[in-house]
Amino acid sequence: MTDGLRADEEARAHRLVRIGEPPRTRGEALRKLVWVAPWLVFLTSPVADLLHGGHATPVGAAGWTGLAAFTGIYLALVFRNMSRPLSPAAVYTMVAALEVLTVALSLTFGEAWLGLFVYVSVCCGITFPLRLAYWTIPLNTAALLLVGWRVGEETAWGLFLVVLLVGYSMTGVRQLIHTTVALRRARATVAQLAANEERLRMARDLHDLxxxxxxxxxxxxxxxxxxxxxxxxRAAQQVADIEQVSRQALVDVRAAVTGYRRARLATELAGTQVALTAAGIAADIPVEPDLTGVGEESESALAWALREAVTNVVRHSGARRCTVELLRRQTLAGPVAELSVEDDGSAADDGTGVAPPGVAGGGAEEPGNGLTGLTERLEKAGGTLEAGRVRGGFRLVARVPADRPAPVDSGA
Structure with a gap:
């Protein structure tokens, strides 16, 4: 997760604008265009000048042609180049064409066209290498002042800071895009390495076993x-030894598989985020749970409780928001870890202790399914379960002891 963004906000931002990535659908392309479109506000003055400036027909036609060419080049740079970068030669040529058009149109039609220098600074900041951008942005600003001295000095000074600061701010936006793309690639690499390491660990364990x-x-x-x-x-004795070794190997394999299958709370929290986001439910989920003092069996019970509760929310609650919290509390019986899952839906479990049909395996009344199974699982780990309606929604609270002593570092 990125700092400053909750998981649901990050997922929503990722759906709205996939920064630094090409649009996959027409809808994503349209949303990207919407992010670019507000910058076109500086074109209102040239358009108004062409419509109401009283220019002769040939002059007006030339103005419309130049403005259309300028807008097309600008959109190609900031829209297409962000997702599928153009070659450096093409970028330099297009930015130079924008500068020439800006100077020519401003000198021809007057101060109403000085706002085009803003777009040139944007393109310099977002497409040029940083060192080149740091030089070309001030040069473009100087060109604004020189042209403004001829056609409208007051307007030029009014745009001075805008042209200068917008260009430099775009260099920051570009760095943010590059950082975001690098972060996503790094996450994918880390996930792949973790999966490979898990396969190697499983292979080693099976080989050793x-x-x-x-x-x-x-x-x-x-x-x-x-x-x-x-x-x-003597052959019978060897066969008996074979049976004993086979039974022990079977016990070892079952123990190993049990360890692989043990539910982990961190894994379930990540899966919860994916499930709720896919269901269109806003999620508020802790990033790094504090499990100090919580044993493996207790953690597994909490993970199963989270899985059952979220399955219920996704399939039956009709909720719009789901909040997951993991707290540590001090009780008379000692410290406990408390996991709560609360939604604002109207069709969740009715609180009778049995999950609705279809939850976690079709609703069959077997240990581990529904609230009854969760209660049994938590009691086995020394914990408790509470579930019921609250504030127009449904809330499930699972508690397990958190008094297991932390491992002591021997210093070896």
């Missing part, structure tokens, strides 16, 4: 085969 056992089973099978004709009693 089964390599020795299977080698021993193979060896004893060969011995039993050789002993069987002449020493059936």
């Amino acid at each position: 089964l390599g020795h056992s299977l080698s021993l089973i193979t060896l004893k099978s060969e011995l039993a085969g050789r002993m069987l004709p002449d020493h059936p009693d």
